[in-house]
Amino acid sequence: MSKAVIDYWEQGAERYRDHAYKFNLKGERYPFYETRRSLMADMAKNLPRGKLLDAGCGGAALVIHFQSLGWDCYGFDGASNMVKVAHDNLKECGLETSRVTQGDVTDLRAYGDASFDIVISAGVMEYLNLEEEKRAMAEAHRVLKPGGHLLVENINGLFDISTFNRFTMGFYADQVLPLFFQDKAERERLMKRIEGLVTNPDKPSRQGTFSTTRDQVFTRAEIPLSYGAKAKSFGFEQVEQGFYRYHAVPPLLFEAEPTLEQVPIAHELALSRHWIGNLMASGFVALLKKV
Numbered sequence: 001m002s003k004a005v006i007d008y009w010e011q012g013a014e015r016y017r018d019h020a021y022k023f024n025l026k027g028e029r030y031p032f033y034e035t036r037r038s039l040m041a042d043m044a045k046n047l048p049r050g051k052l053l054d055a056g057c058g059g060a061a062l063v064i065h066f067q068s069l070g071w072d073c074y075g076f077d078g079a080s081n082m083v084k085v086a087h088d089n090l091k092e093c094g095l096e097t098s099r100v101t102q103g104d105v106t107d108l109r110a111y112g113d114a115s116f117d118i119v120i121s122a123g124v125m126e127y128l129n130l131e132e133e134k135r136a137m138a139e140a141h142r143v144l145k146p147g148g149h150l151l152v153e154n155i156n157g158l159f160d161i162s163t164f165n166r167f168t169m170g171f172y173a174d175q176v177l178p179l180f181f182q183d184k185a186e187r188e189r190l191m192k193r194i195e196g197l198v199t200n201p202d203k204p205s206r207q208g209t210f211s212t213t214r215d216q217v218f219t220r221a222e223i224p225l226s227y228g229a230k231a232k233s234f235g236f237e238q239v240e241q242g243f244y245r246y247h248a249v250p251p252l253l254f255e256a257e258p259t260l261e262q263v264p265i266a267h268e269l270a271l272s273r274h275w276i277g278n279l280m281a282s283g284f285v286a287l288l289k290k291v
């Protein structure tokens, strides 16, 4: 478990308590958490109910939601302050606080083999490096019953092509140029040229209104088109993908026209399985089956 990531969430727990899942109350920019929760519930709706483990459950919003949908839910989080938020939220809903404990997604030895019907994880995989992700996936696989499911969310790395900003620069630097140019100096030269083509290669500002978690702490984006093959290498078969946090226009336009950011809200679930999500949605959820 990365200390920097956990410190980030130890410090962010009170902000998360006050703002996450509170779009209507706080006038947040986008109902990002609510949209993801609806999508995940939709993707799990036809699965037979059973025991659920939420890996990196934060304030237990998904534990509480899936419990209300008929699952028997448990969860854990790496940050002790997040576990406190979770316990307060569970108490408020009349659920036992013992359902949520402190733990690390890369080490599930507190749970037995084949003990859950589904493992869910939202907003967590992106904080793991590739080695940690491998361990987390192996642990999820181990604690799942045969034929059990993993419902897992990732940042969509393909969306970075559509943003015409710093993240597009990163997409070319990390994903494209290394495939074609061995020479580092040549890659740097080409990045300078690309900088002239991308409208705002330095935006979003790491501090400003449009800064994201990706600017604050290590995060890793995932490519939805190759995720099925990756899941297979971890012993899962991909059943489906759902996209969320759509953008109707590149986010650079939100500064000048803030209402454009909210246009997709009404379309989220309808578009969740549309191919355009590969490019215009910043996150995706994969439903995987243990094989």
Ligand SMILES: C[S@@+](CC[C@H](N)C(=O)[O-])C[C@H]1O[C@@H](n2cnc3c(N)ncnc32)[C@H](O)[C@@H]1O
Binding pocket: 001, 002, 005, 006, 009, 010, 020, 033, 055, 056, 057, 058, 059, 060, 061, 062, 076, 077, 078, 079, 082, 103, 104, 105, 106, 121, 122, 123, 124, 127
């Ligand atoms: C964005 S929050 C998401 C919380 C929750 N899953 C949700 O969707 O509301 C990310 C959470 O992941 C937790 N986390 C990050 N790395 C972790 C790790 N290695 N093990 C357990 N939790 C971790 C953080 O402490 C934080 O609470």
